[in-house]
Amino acid sequence: MSELLSVSGLSKRFGGLNAVSDLSFSIESGSIVGLIGPNGAGKTTVFNLVCGQQQPTAGEVRFEGRVVNALPPFERVRLGMARTFQSTVLYTDSTVLENVLRGLAARSGPAVWSGVPGLGRWRAYRDDLHRRAFDLLDFVDLRDVHDITARNLPYGHQRSLGVAIALATSPKLLMLDEPVAGMNPAETAQMAQLIRRINQQGTTILVVEHDMSFVMQLCGHIIAVSNGRKLAEGTPDQVQRDPQVIAAYLGDEDVAA
Numbered sequence: 001m002s003e004l005l006s007v008s009g010l011s012k013r014f015g016g017l018n019a020v021s022d023l024s025f026s027i028e029s030g031s032i033v034g035l036i037g038p039n040g041a042g043k044t045t046v047f048n049l050v051c052g053q054q055q056p057t058a059g060e061v062r063f064e065g066r067v068v069n070a071l072p073p074f075e076r077v078r079l080g081m082a083r084t085f086q087s088t089v090l091y092t093d094s095t096v097l098e099n100v101l102r103g104l105a106a107r108s109g110p111a112v113w114s115g116v117p118g119l120g121r122w123r124a125y126r127d128d129l130h131r132r133a134f135d136l137l138d139f140v141d142l143r144d145v146h147d148i149t150a151r152n153l154p155y156g157h158q159r160s161l162g163v164a165i166a167l168a169t170s171p172k173l174l175m176l177d178e179p180v181a182g183m184n185p186a187e188t189a190q191m192a193q194l195i196r197r198i199n200q201q202g203t204t205i206l207v208v209e210h211d212m213s214f215v216m217q218l219c220g221h222i223i224a225v226s227n228g229r230k231l232a233e234g235t236p237d238q239v240q241r242d243p244q245v246i247a248a249y250l251g252d253e254d255v256a257a
Contacts, residue, residue, distance in 0.1 A: 003065075004029040004204050005050070005173055010059035012045055012228075019045045020228040023059070027173070027221075032195070032205040034219035036212070036239075038248055042228035043208045047175055051083050052076050063173070080172030084162045084179060092151035096142055096161055099150055100133040103168025133168070140164045140194060156187035163194065167203075174198060176207040180214055192218055216240065224248070 006026040012019045020042045027033050035043050048054040050061055052073040061068050068076055091099050137143040140160045145153065150161060159179060166174055176195070180188040188211065195218060199205050209215050215222065216236040224231045224245045232242035239245055 002029050003027070004063070005206070006062045007046075007050065008060050008062075010046070010049060010061065011057045012042075012049060012054060013057045018228050020049065020056075023225065023228065023230055025223050025230065025233060027204060027206060029172075029204055030199070030202065031221055032199050032207070032219045034215040034222045034236075035206060035208045035225065036215055036222060037225040037231075039210075040227075041225045041248075043225060044177060045228070046225070047083060047177055047208065051081060051175065077169050077171075080170070081175070082166040082169045082171035082173070083175035083177060084159075084166050085177050090150040090158060090161060090165070093149060095147050095149055096137065096153065097130075097133055097146040099161055100136050100164050100168050101129055103165035104129055104132060136164045136167055139167070139197070141190075156183055156190065159183065159187075159191065160194065163198075167198065171203060173204045173206065176205065176209075178209050179207060180209060180211055188214060 003026050006024075008024045010023040011021050023042075023046065035046065037043050045054065049056050052068070052071060052075075056069065063076070063079055063081060066079075068079070071079070091102060094102070134143060134146070137146055140163060142157060142160060142164065145157065150158065153161065163174075163176070163179070179195070180191050183191065192214060195205060195207070207215065207219065219236060221234070222236050222239040223233045224239050224242065226244075226248040231244040231248060232239050234242075
């Protein structure tokens with residue numbers, strides 16, 4: 001497998017707080033990688049730095065060998081990076097279908113919407129967008145609720161819709177921020193199945209999640225952080241047995257709340 005994403009010496013300071021400190025790791029194409037750590041460990045900040053929502057104080061982010069530090073989030077999306085968020089971010093007053101159509105537009109950019117000349121071509125383009133949107137809804141098992149307003153979906157379906165919106169951008173790397181937070185066991189199992197199906201289609205996955213059973217069963221490789229620093233990296237079994245990881249989760253070191 002080839003290297004898809006690498007971060008080297010990544011740091012982020014907020015005033016006197018080091019949210020991320022000299023963090024380095026790489027992710028191989030086709031893998032499912034977990035990023036774990038106690039609350040306040042800096043995991044979401046790492047996501048923000050990789051996706052361009054925040055700029056690093058120091059260090060470098062490379063995607064397919066290209067340094068992307070200077071690229072805004074929408075340019076990173078076009079390169080093939082997508083993410084979901086801890087809280088479900090949807091267009092709540094739009095239908096399920098309309099949410100996915102917006103995701104498809106994000107990949108193409110606004111110029112595409114105005115750059116299709118002629119009514120016939122526009123209709124063909126519109127029909128193609130709808131076909132692709134329904135294919136995605138089939139994939140995440142939401143086709144039957146395509147005309148429901150997003151705010152009226154059950155919580156588990158809202159999280160699946162968030163994944164569908166991200167998938168609409170055709171990502172090479174999909175970053176999932178706590179995808180099963182607040183879910184019941186049945187919903188958690190369904191999300192695990194969905195993530196595996198996404199990966200089997202060739203998408204690399206990086207997931208942050210507090211449910212350790214979920215992460216350890218899903219991921220082939222784990223990166224553990226605390227206070228913005230890497231504690232351990234390896235297989236789930238290796239990381240679970242690492243003394244520093246055990247200490248961090250048991251509260252034997254100064255871990256931010």
